[in-house]
Amino acid sequence: MRIIVERSATIDLPLHDGHAPKWLVEMMKQLAHEISYIIINEYGTEEFLLRISDPLWFQSLGCVLGYDWHSSGVTTVVTGVLKTVLNNEDLGIIVAGGKGAISRKAPDEILEYSKKINLDNPEKYVKISRIVAKVDNTLIQSGHTLYHHTIFIDEKGNWAVIQQGMNVEELKARRYHWLSKNLKSFVNEPHNAIIGEPVKLKVLNMVARESEECRKVCLDIVNENPVKLKRMIKESMRGPLDRWLFNEEIKHYEMPWDMDWKIFEKLYELKPKKFEELVEFQGVGPKTIRALALVSEIIFGTPASWRDPVKFSFAHGGKDGVPYPIDKKVYRQTIEIFKDAIIRSKLNHDSKMFALKRLSKIDIL
Template sequence: TLEEIEKACDSLNLHSSTVSRLKYASRMAAKVDNVVLQDGFKLYHHSFVLSEDGKWAVIQQGLNENARYARRYHWLSTKLSSFVEEPHNAIVSDIKKKFVLDMTAKESEEARNVCVDIAQEGSKRVKRLVAEVSREKEQATLNKWLGKERPAVLFMPRRINWRVMDDIYDIKPRNYEELVSIRGVGANIVRALALISEVIYEKPVSISDPVKYTYAHGGKDGVPYPVDRKTYDKSISILRQIVEEARIGNKEKLRALARLKRFSQAKVF
């Protein structure tokens, strides 16, 4: 929680500006993976790790209740250049979805810029654009672009919080990160603006799943496939060699080797 981040920062005597920056990183990582990347996985676990020099990492997990699969999102401050464009260090999943709405993709850059411009025009203008997108002619055009199978993430949401749209107009965000960081901006507003950008202004959004890594060894319960023991043992062997050659104390090295031994002896079938 944000309170726990504050306590950890107090114990490390971090400056108040660093505390604010770390709390912002925690909030934005959660919001991006729940709202800006709409992949059907709802976050239920969020871990925030910080160091005494202000570096941080986020590991959070989402669940797709219908498919009964989980997905893990990894963020690393030392690798981060933007919260809203290609921010993940890795995304771990058993499955790769055919369609998602990924406003963090590089391919969505022009659409993100258009979304900011649209939101600054006020809710009355946005309402007219939403109605235009919802017309049958425009829906047919979108179907033509996407093919016969139209992903649910690219349907215009039925409900949009117009009070929040008014807040956006008053705040006048300068960029997409400022837009999505506004309190109350949720998945429906992000999707509505994305659709307007795609259909009206012809600035395409990415619908490709940004999963960057999937499980290499299989699952001990046989899902998504049984553990490949040969690959599993080879990975442990590589890790053992890395530990043996690492420039660390003997005590730490022995502990690491002991943990690897437990993994190698584990029953994974």
């Protein structure tokens, strides 16, 4: 059955517990090496980072390499394969991180692999890796917890991050794409793309452009005396019943009851001047941000955004979901690039036929 990508298509991304068979992983490594080599040599490392930051290009790559189009495993397996290929070759890109416990090794791996490409100031990318993970785990509260984080860095200092969160209750995953090119802020519309299940009605979205004033208020709040802040938080949890019954925004805050008040004391001592500093501070998590957003709304009348930032959604063509405005011409060019890379590669005949057959299953209506 052909995989159809339509203008109104979505791609459902269920969580899969299985592992790719060893023979398939080896085949994927061969294909990934040839495709990466040709793209980097033809277009450069920056273009390669740009391509993997396109969710549909990335999904197509996973399909060409032999993985299921709609599987959440595409993220973990494809990034793992690319990590092996790029770190073992002199192609000008290093890859750090991965799934689960390996994701927490990203800082050490950045410092280690940076020597290979003579990367200036590798500590800078350790900081980038950490704040990108913190943003998606803390500032976007959709019920998805990060379990995968991979950062790609080229010799010129350009970078891309691909990370994924899971919602265990819904058995759905959500993938976040970041790209250094044109990135102006880590806390204001920073993503290149977010892809996941159909858009949710209510997601606390502190990186939304509409949350700018709320972010400013939150920063002001943590610079207040913790005693006063504690009083404001408790006050925001009281008040007339109709405030909660008729205000849909407020009802979704679900104020956390087990607050770590020591965090606010430490923040008061730090006196962060930028919202980014607040987010980076160790111990600041989803509960802290949620409480601050509630105080901003209730006490100061400055609400956060509840717009789900998902821009693209997974699924086989025809299902209802978030529209993805595909540029058919550009996407056909992408397919041709894959086809050209496969044909020109040094793969044996059977491997080429395998990849071309996978590629033929993707069509644009």
